[in-house]
Amino acid sequence: MQMGMVGGGVGAFIGAVHRMAAALDGEIDLVCGAFSRDAEACLTTGRELGLPEDRCYADFETMLSGEAARTNAMQCVSIVTPNHVHVPMADAAARAGYHVISDKPAGISLAEVEALAETLAETKTGYALTHTYLGYPMVWHAREIAARPEFGAVRKVIVNYTQGWLALPAEKSGNKQAAWRVDPALAGPAGALGDIGSHAHSLAEFIAHSRMNSLSARLRSHLPDRPLDDDGSIDFTLENGATGTLISSQICAGDENDLFIRVYGENASLEWRQMEPNTLIERRGSGETIVHRAGIDKPLSEEALSRCRLPSGHPEGYVEAFANLYRNTARALRDGANPIALGVPGIAEALRGMAFLEASITSSANDGAWTDVKAPSVGPDLKGLLA
Helix, strand or coil: CEEEEEECCCCCHHHHHHHHHHHCCCCCEEEEEECCCCHHHHHHHHHHCCCCHHHECCCHHHHHHHHHCCCCCCCEEEEECCHHHHHHHHHHHHHCCCEEEECCCCCCCHHHHHHHHHHHHHHCCCEEECCHHHHCHHHHHHHHHHCCHHHCCEEEEEEEEECCCCCCCHHHCCCHHHHHHCCHHHHCCCCHHHHHHHHHHHHHHHHHCCCEEEEEEEEECCCCCCCCCCEEEEEEEECCCCEEEEEEECCCCCCCCEEEEEEEECCCEEEEECCCCCEEEEEECCEEEEEECCCCCCCCCHHHHCCCCCCCCCCCCHHHHHHHHHHHHHHHHHCCCCHHHHCCCCHHHHHHHHHHHHHHHHHHHCCCCCEECCCCCCCHHHCCCCC
16 A cells, blocks of 8 residues: 655654554555655655655645646555644545545544544545554453453553653753644644543543543643643543543653553453553452463463564564554555454544543533533444444
């Protein structure tokens, strides 16, 4: 499959990760890009990637029209820009006949993502949302464990995602990645919550097999002139009756990328940490079992094994998890299926993520008042992982 990319130019962290992930299985070729609003920076990125200059476009609109005139045109677009253009670009790409792979969150408002869902249904366009952590084998195995009868009904979910890189005002020292993430015009109304809290939300729903239906949120910024939240604590309930807490913070000095989740069932519990992604802890009574990825003594579920790439003892991590999403998206699109068919988050997850963000912002503005999470449903052709 031939892919174009918008964003991800010189100095952008996530664009390079997307490109590595897309290339890992040899099923996707990057053939063009509009990598930066700066034409020279776009050309520099394209040259570094070995692309011909006539396929390094000055802007996204030019890329769409330029590729339309080619016989070997791109077939999908990877959107790795700041949040405010995710939906406009995804909508334009879908209407031009290109499938969409979008970084998260899907947009800056639930209303605009609802409109995008309508476009996807009209155009029958594939859409994948890169919630990276749903590409990890042990996350899939955790999901399988939580569904076992012997685990019992899920009662409690604790999910924390903490970083420390915004403990100081990095946005004022020339850090472009920090600058756009704390700017409401570019990031939307959610700061740390949209950047990393959206991952925590998707992980909790995925492993617990249930949607979030109400929450009480308290969001704040610890830096007085930072306009978006850099810290938040949320209590929530799930449709299956479980209760939970979610912490999303980027001011935890010393923390790097500490995402972890604990799920407590009636008879057992499990724990997974992103910084130790190849193991999963199961607890039952007074006993504790450490399950290893590609383990010999305790085989993983089929879904988990299908996402393992190396023998036990050879660690896999972030890029491989990302690559699982790209590989499965490419295969589904090649076979004429919606990416959701192979376990990739889609527009249903995008809608729920935006509903979570908006409910959290509303709740926090009302002193933590309990607020319903109202995500619109989608048709069967756009169903999500929890459908």
